[in-house]
Amino acid sequence: MTDSKSIFTTFPKPEELLKWYQDQPKTETPDINGHIHTPHSFSAFSEVEQPFVLAKSEGVSVLGINDFYTTDGYNEFAEMAEKHKVFPLFNIEFMALQKDLQEAGIRVNDPSNPGRTYFSGKGLRQPAQMSEASANKIKDLQEESNRQTYQMVEKLNAFFTEKEIDIQFDAEELQSRLAKNLFRERHISQAIRIAVFEKEETDLGRAKLFNVIFQGKPVKSAIDDLAGLENEIRGNLLKSGGAAFVPEDPKAFLSLEEVQEIIIDAGGIPCYPVLLDFGDENYTDYEGDSEKLLAELKSKNVFSIELIPARNKFNILKDFVKFFNNKGFVITFGSEHNTPKLDPIKLSVGGGFELDDELKQINYEGTAVIAAHQYLVSNGQEGYLLNGIAKTDEKATFIELGKAVIAKFLEK
Incomplete structure (x- = not known):
């Protein structure tokens, strides 16, 4: 909780913003990295400003903070975004536990631990604001x-x-x-x-x-x-078998439903991080069939996914992303930077291949939805969710508004 103001409260009203954007010269699809960790959890970066400096040098226009279990870095992230003219996304990550899948031995998006589920929230309020119950x-x-x-x-x-x-x-x-x-x-x-x-x-x-x-x-x-x-x-x-290994207590995990409630309460959009292929075209039990995964996510009212392209083979990533994009999902990409290795901020697919124009455009559109959601919620309006359900039939409207929000923020 903070007395700081949202960086979006000084923006024009939606209709003014859209009218302004229509008069702007069209630009190339921007490079976007919507998922990085900062020193507030663990990161390759020594300070919050570092990824912004790297983003400017690599031509990346949007960065998304995505720390585990914390929104503590949001305000500094906002300050650095304004200083360096890089648009910020305010996200969070959790490790949830689906006990029924754990008991059934079904791996979700952790290839080693059945039932364990990494789960993100996209476009939370900045400054962070949630109920006392969620904060606790x-x-x-x-x-x-x-x-x-x-x-x-x-x-x-x-x-x-x-x-x-x-x-x-x-x-x-x-x-x-x-x-x-x-x-x-x-x-x-x-x-x-x-x-x-x-x-x-x-x-x-x-x-x-x-x-x-x-x-x-x-x-x-x-x-x-x-x-x-x-x-x-x-x-x-x-790790397991190591001299200093300590097993996690079950109370270290919330249920997936509890995690989704916290994300929505904090103003965010529930988002499932997809592992996809993780070597030799292997998949977890949960992700091996796209149709089944689609049905699972929709049954949980999850209409947003994210991927870390560097993990995946290009053709596998492309086919998967196109499938979910055609189903109306909000899709974004990131790099994590959740290890000591300082990789480039600009995204690439496994093997060092660049994202093609179609993948970049899908990432841009997903990012635009989140940007519009942040802007609206910060100004006391309804965002991309209505009673916790994504407004998939209004996705195109949110994309256009979000592009305007990003452009206005990046305006020199």
Whole structure:
């Protein structure tokens, strides 16, 4: 909750905005990245401004913040958007649990954990505003997540003591130094990598210490590949079977229905993040059949999806996106940047292929719907949802208004 004002409250009224937009010269379809994480959860970026600087250098016109369990970065994200003239989308991400699918062994969009469901909200209010009940649920999720991470630090310290490795951590200090409110296992991986680098000055010394920490397993990454090293640390120590692994408590997850309620309460549009093919054209049980997935999402009143194109083969992505676009879904793309690796902001498909014109246009139209929704809700009007249901029959109207909103914000 904040006294800050929405960046959309000074915009003209819809009819004025549309009239202004009709008189503007038509421009090329913009490059858009609608899903990035910031240091408010875990990110490849060291500060919130960094992706905006990179976006300007790469010609990306729209960025969407999409942190786990938090809206804390919204106002700074808005400030950076205005400073750099990059249009902002205000999103959020959750890990929900569908217990019936967990019991049935059905993988949703996490290939390793049946029932676990990543789920996003698009176009929330900025400044963040929601009911006390929703805010408390998010606070409880953060506290439960941090409790698990603090326990990991305890187990890690015990492991280091047992193996006579002269490294110890204070969880509170790590959180203060490396994280914001949300302290995640990737922060622990980062802390271990930093500690090893401080303890050993040579590549050989560092490799040997990692070898001890990994209990005899050799390091696969180059010593100067910081992202690769941190991923190896996470896999060897903090994941299932690792010395510092702590299983998640079921209360660390809300049901999918609860997550959707929070998103709608916070002014957002429920959105299902699609994993699609994740190597050798594999799919989860939930996503293997597009018709079945369509029916599942519609039954849950979900009419928006997002994808991370770099994960997917071009032809698979294209066919899937066209199918859902023809069904009236709002579709957006992003990069996540939820690992230590600093990839480009400009999106590409798996194998480094660029998005083609049709995919870029679909991404633009989905983004425009979210932009129009943000603008309307910020000005006290009804957005893309009516009683929680998407106005799919009005999608074209929202696209046109959203294009006008984006253009007005980017106006020099």
